[in-house]
Amino acid sequence: MIIDLTQMQPGESGIIKEIQGGPGFARKLQSRGVRPEKKISKVSSHFWRGPQIIEIDNLEIAVGFGMARRILVEVER
């Protein structure tokens, strides 16, 4: 099923399917390795709509909550 990044559980992994938003936003994420068809796993999420920590290719990245909501991920549940 496809959910957004904020809905993933810490420790869960999936495949990025879509990044919603303008080309500038997509490019900004892409240049940091966040792009469709990449395997992604969630490390943790911070309280009160705080940053979401993800891991892609051995690299941890902190993504703001609003941005994370626009990253759609396919997970197996």
Add this chain to the structure above:
Amino acid sequence: MKIENILLVGNPNVGKSAIFSRLTGAKVIISNYPGTTVEFTQGKLKLGDETVMIVDVPGTYTLEPTCKAEDVACRMVKEGGLVINIVDATNLERNLHLTLQLLERDIPVIVALNMWDDTKHRGIYIDVKKLEEELGVPVIPTCGLSGEGIKELIERLPQAKARSLPTSSDSQKWEKIGKIVEEVQKLTHHHHTLLERLEDLSIKPLTGLPIALGIIYCAFWVVRFIGENLISYIFEPLFTRLWLPLLIKLSATLGGGSFLHHILIGNFIEGKINFGQSFGLLTTGLFVPIAMVLPYIFSFYLILGLLEDFGYLPRLAVLMDNFMHHLGLHGYAIIPFILGLGCKVPGVLATRILEERREKFIAATLLAIGVPCMAQIAMIVGLVGQRGGEYVVIIFLVLFLLLIIKGLILNRVLKGSSPEILVEIPPYRIPQFNAVMKKLWMRLSGFLKEALPLVFLGVLFVNILYTLKIIDFFAYIFAPVLTLLWGLPKEAISALVVGFLRKDVAVGMLGPLNLTTKQLVIGSTILAVYFPCIATYMVLIRELGIKDTFKSTSIMIVVALVIGAVLNLIL
């Protein structure tokens, strides 16, 4: 091919500055977090008989800039030269995107596959020969921190090639990168190390927050412990046992009433030379920067350097993100604040890592009026601390509350909203002793070279102001504000005037005024908020522009007037 100048270009935090320092022997600040270098640094490299210029360019993900630091990088690449593209070997895929962008330009490129030593224990195997074939330019594995591969990199510089590949879209580039990586890279399983476990613990909220509090508490404690002990066991004895006898002789030779005596030795306090209060060039002028401020600068930068190289700061930024949003900033803005605790000049410069004008304005303004620099902190601790530690706490608590209130207000008043955090979190690395010491030495010598002359100038300036009675004139004009609003004696104006030059000297000038503790607290607080020192002000103008600096200045003046009055009423 004749090489004229060389640019070091790469993503943030891939070790460009480490390679730069290896190539040129020049001293640059190297840390383990993205955005350490926000301005280009130049150095020289001898190639045979010729000397070429090497430029350490701020890290960038793209040749189409999204923030000021990236903008600097892109402009440099446009100006041309040979590009050494520094690639993080542990993150090949992501890094190659910039490489492909570079290969589409008509500039000679050579690739340094940096952090090569890290690939082994991370279970990454890269076929360098094949990567070279795929890219069509030389690829050399390097390790900037140890110096491995640097010699080969220099030898092969003349082989750098301009590919001028046809322009392709982003998705075409990613597709190509996918193929290249599949061809050249093999990943094997590796065991999680202790450091990686610690990485996890310090980024998860439940464990991360207590760890952050612990680290901050320890950092403060250690800074204070080292600073205090350096002062009482080394610097103070040095001044009172070795320097004072010499000064007493000099004073006798010069004769008490002479002008030179006044400038060099200053006034006698209760018939004696007093290092804190005499205000001569050789007494207070040396004592303040060397014996009161330097020990704290030393201990602060030692601890900061360790935290920076370990890679802790980005994690703190993530943990602070929620809180910082209330101030109109995102978590990464914590980096300029932390650097600002050392000196505001690098602090304001570091606001370049923030994307938007609104954020930069808020961060720079809060920094200028809410974050005292280490020189000032050391003086407040030294001077106000004599009246009791609780008063020092009051001052810092007031400054902290002010910072929050100002941030809340600015966030409400200014149009727009704070952008979200998006930052790479580098792996932890054990700080290397030599690297930490080198960085500490650079920062200390920076302080001595840049601050010491200004301190002398400040002390000289005070003496001239007093001798020419200019201070009396200012005191007369500003007396209503000082006495009625703030409850300070009108002579305190001298400290405010000198505060434009150096904050440490300014705080020191409150010493001889025989202030009550309440007045001392008010005076120190106002000195922290009313205006930044001249060096900071110049950077503010450069970074924010005249108009925003003017706005920022107006806020400072209002805040100083209000907080002085409020403290005068409630204390």
